[in-house]
Amino acid sequence: MSAIQYYNRYSQEVEEEEVYGESYLRWTYETFLGRLALNAVVKRALFSRWYGWRMNRPSSKQLIKPFIRQYNLDTNEFEKSPEAFSSFNDFFYRKLKPQARPIHEDEKAVVFPADGRHLGVESLGAEEGIYVKGQRLKTSQLFGDNRFSKHFDQGAAIISRLCPVDYHRFHSPVSGRITEQYLANGSLYSVSPIALRRNLSFLWENKRLVSLIDAEKFGYVAFIAVGATCVGSIKMTRGQGELLAKGDELGYFAFGGSCVITLFQHGKIKLEQDLLRESKSCREMYSKIGDIAGTINYSSSSSPSN
Secondary structure (H helix, E strand, C coil): CCCCEEEECCCCEEEECCCCCHHHHHHHHHCHHHHHHHHHHHCCHHHHHHHHHHHHCHHHHHHHHHHHHHCCCCHHHECCCHHHCCCHHHHHCCCECHHHCCCCCCCCEEECCCCEEEEEECCCCCCCEECEECCCCCHHHHHCCHHHHHHHCCCEEEEEEECCCCCCEEECCCCEEEEEEEEECCECCCCCHHHHCCCCCHHHHECEEEEEEECHHHCEEEEEEECECCECCEEECCCCCCEECCCCEEEEECCCCEEEEEEECCCCEEECHHHHHHHCCCCEEEECCCCEEEEECCCCCCCCCC
């Protein structure tokens, strides 16, 4: 039973993740009986809707303060006090004060869209493996629409995994206009490494909400919010046709851990070296919204079209 380790960009050390609900996850994805329950109940939307209903009840407020203490969350970042939340879910997708997540100002920089643990892929199709050796990201399944996926086949990607302890709103990694936005429905498997080490395809089998952003100098950028167990709803706060500044909120997840995937066209960006270094070892890097993820590469100019 291997621990989940990640590289912390701030401490510059490899740390071990404290996994929320670890015993449940390991039973579900690493035992025969657990996998039976997974396919019969856990991956289905009804289970996540039931859990979400529980986390929306006023009585769930009693879970907030113990959660804050256990995971040492900084309440000074919160837009409102812990006592002001109406339910655990209200706390879970809380807003932060604007100054809590400064956005890297260099116009040549792409920023991380979420707080979490990130993997970077320099060139899709050429990567050695994601989470474990041999697993590769399949853009055609991620999009569920070949009109768009073909433009990202050899591009770069960032997989940003949000744990239950993380801030659960996600923001635009670039400035631009949302030209397409659509739902690709699916199951609700966990996206913890405990699950993804066994089967990366959960990322494209799960419910996904795809946004295509025309980012001008960065070309087209695809932003994919992936649902997961106990995250039946993906709430988008920005829609098709809207203009975005880098760092603007795009939406949020309700209760549970989940992830967002950012895809770039071939040759458009150079990912940061620390992200690539850790990713080549199949190890995630912890960083926050607004921190630099990569910089522009001025050598390419292809664009998706219908």
